[in-house]
Amino acid sequence: MSIYSLEKLIAETRRIARDYRNATGKPLGGVSGEIAQFDACKQLDLEPVPPGTQGGYDAVGRGKRAGKKIQIKGRVIFDEERSGQRIGQLKLEQEWDSVVLVLMDDHFEPFEIYEAERDEIVAAQEAGQSKRAKRGAMSVAKFKAISQLVWTREFGEENEVWDNRSGS
Template identity: 40%
Template sequence: MTENTEARRVRDILATVKPLAAEYYQLTGKPLGVTGEVAEYVAAELLGLELAPPRTKGYDAIRPTPAGPVRVQIKGRAYGEKANRSQRLGTIKRDAACDTVLLVLLDNLNLEPREMWEAPYSAVEARLAVPGSKSRDRGALGVPEFKKLAQRIWPAADTGF
């Protein structure tokens, strides 16, 4: 994302919203509903992605590469010490014009990024197609299940995080 007036304003808004969303979660145990937007922005900032226009069908961002653009579907989850380990990703769009799925895990105390995991869309689709799970039928994978298909891409593996 290029640093312009609009990008600075978005950063300012998120800086205001994140502590409010974290406090709301601490008080109610429910998310405020901004995790996805925060995850998309954090991924764009840290990984150099270009966010797709709102309501783009099948993906949320583009990763420019020498081989051409890679379309990325971004999922965000807030978790922490007391988080339920069986948390699920939001619905993964099926039959999407997408190349990869990125999971951004945010700390539920402050919505700061903790980890990012990426899996090829084809592997995610293949896992969702395995019969025997109502959640998979709805396009949802658990965080641990997704991590088995994925590779941690942030922070770098040698950081000890």
């Protein structure tokens, strides 16, 4: 057992990742996914699966998401003007119910979390004709278009989910 709380370790990881990018101009590999998993679990009441667990999901829902198997993806947005930003490969062949995308600012702090159900993602992938789409790759813009905004830094977890597809 560590003498540090996980919350304290994640805060230090955010600082190191930010300082590393400022010093080198490159992101510190693998860090954003770990931070995203921590933030999604904390903000959306999810239970992370134990390390080494086989399956295509990173957490299991509690509360209103009880029992739901969720993949968690994270993306740091350093330049909002830059288009074509992608999320990590979606594991379409594995068992999961939804995907959560945690968007973070250049300080590795979350500012929005989106969630898309499996059937929405599969339909979008089938509609995409590119080789990337067939491999489970998707742009951040496409994910946002088919998903629902479920958490924001300003308001926390959304009581009424905002649906990107209908604009409601």
